[in-house]
Amino acid sequence: MTDMHQQALTLIENASDILITTHTRPDGDACGCVAALTEALRGLGKTVRPLFLSPVPSWYAFLFDEPVPVLRTDVQVEELAQSPFGRCDLILIVDTNSYSQLPHFEEHLKRIDTPILVIDHHVTSDGLGTVEIVDPTAAAAGLVVYDFFRAAGLPITAKMAEALFVAIATDTGWFQFNNTTSRVYRCAADLIDLGISPTDLYDRLHHTYSQARFRLLVTMLDRLELHLDGRYAVQYLLQEDFVQTGAVYEDTENFINECHRIASVVVSTLLVELKDGRIRCSLRSRGAVDVSEIAARFGGGGHKMAAGTFLPGPIDHARQLIFHEVTQRLP
Numbered sequence: 001m002t003d004m005h006q007q008a009l010t011l012i013e014n015a016s017d018i019l020i021t022t023h024t025r026p027d028g029d030a031c032g033c034v035a036a037l038t039e040a041l042r043g044l045g046k047t048v049r050p051l052f053l054s055p056v057p058s059w060y061a062f063l064f065d066e067p068v069p070v071l072r073t074d075v076q077v078e079e080l081a082q083s084p085f086g087r088c089d090l091i092l093i094v095d096t097n098s099y100s101q102l103p104h105f106e107e108h109l110k111r112i113d114t115p116i117l118v119i120d121h122h123v124t125s126d127g128l129g130t131v132e133i134v135d136p137t138a139a140a141a142g143l144v145v146y147d148f149f150r151a152a153g154l155p156i157t158a159k160m161a162e163a164l165f166v167a168i169a170t171d172t173g174w175f176q177f178n179n180t181t182s183r184v185y186r187c188a189a190d191l192i193d194l195g196i197s198p199t200d201l202y203d204r205l206h207h208t209y210s211q212a213r214f215r216l217l218v219t220m221l222d223r224l225e226l227h228l229d230g231r232y233a234v235q236y237l238l239q240e241d242f243v244q245t246g247a248v249y250e251d252t253e254n255f256i257n258e259c260h261r262i263a264s265v266v267v268s269t270l271l272v273e274l275k276d277g278r279i280r281c282s283l284r285s286r287g288a289v290d291v292s293e294i295a296a297r298f299g300g301g302g303h304k305m306a307a308g309t310f311l312p313g314p315i316d317h318a319r320q321l322i323f324h325e326v327t328q329r330l331p
């Protein structure tokens with residue numbers, strides 16, 4: 001066990017009531033890690049209170065025994081300290097280490113002096129943790145969590161294995177992205193040996209679109225623009241698209257990857273107009289361009305191949321901002 005793992009375990013052993021949270025707009029890695037850690041720490045006899053900062057996509061709900069409370073929907077930020085969440089003596093933050101990824105919860109964090117354990121795989125960091133297990137070489141936070149469970153000798157139940165598999169499979173694009181190392185496959189193989197079915201999980205996550213979600217995808221694809229000799233793909237969704245299709249923001253997860261079926265596409269963006277008028281910008285790269293640099297220019301972050309940020313609206317303005325950055329990097 002590394003020093004880092006030992007310190008994390010000591011922090012957990014000394015706690016009795018643990019709040020677990022993750023970044024806003026939780027993806028499969030975030031949801032899987034929260035589910036696996038919740039189960040693991042309950043197995044150690046701890047009171048564990050998972051909390052999401054924005055709604056969980058419906059297709060990840062099966063990972064949780066009961067609905068997980070969402071900040072500002074089920075509990076207000078000002079009420080957190082007086083609520084049962086205020087009783088926690090350890091806060092566990094997984095799959096991020098940045099204030100910008102913890103909107104509103106950030107205010108709570110800055111008011112309290114509860115110890116914080118961070119488990120993450122991002123390079124971008126505000127150093128939030130009292131103790132941090134951060135491994136930027138890991139393809140998913142799920143891998144970092146898995147290594148911690150193994151190092152600490154914590155048993156991995158079938159339910160935890162399922163959650164970790166979802167975490168690892170989604171952050172590697174179901175073993176397609178170039179972060180899919182032998183370490184990823186070894187971990188996945190071990191999780192399969194613990195009794196999970198990758199086929200069942202794939203069906204559950206990828207063949208369960210609502211009609212509204214599929215119509216939203218069609219709208220986005222219909223608007224695809226290719227620039228710079230087809231190397232840069234631009235896609236966008238407006239608020240009216242959500243109204244017309246009946247889809248919700250969470251439905252856009254993974255939409256950006258669709259255009260990478262086109263051989264010429266090196267960089268892509270998906271711009272989504274939010275209810276407050278801001279634009280959520282997601283970026284993907286096939287490697288020649290480090291999109292985390294582009295996101296960082298606007299206060300966002302991520303990885304070389306996948307990053308995101310918020311931009312001021314309207315959509316056309318946001319398109320120009322990103323186009324300018326991409327042009328400079330894709331001469």
Ligand SMILES: [Mn+2]
Pocket residue numbers: 029030095121139140141171
């Ligand atoms: Mn992740």
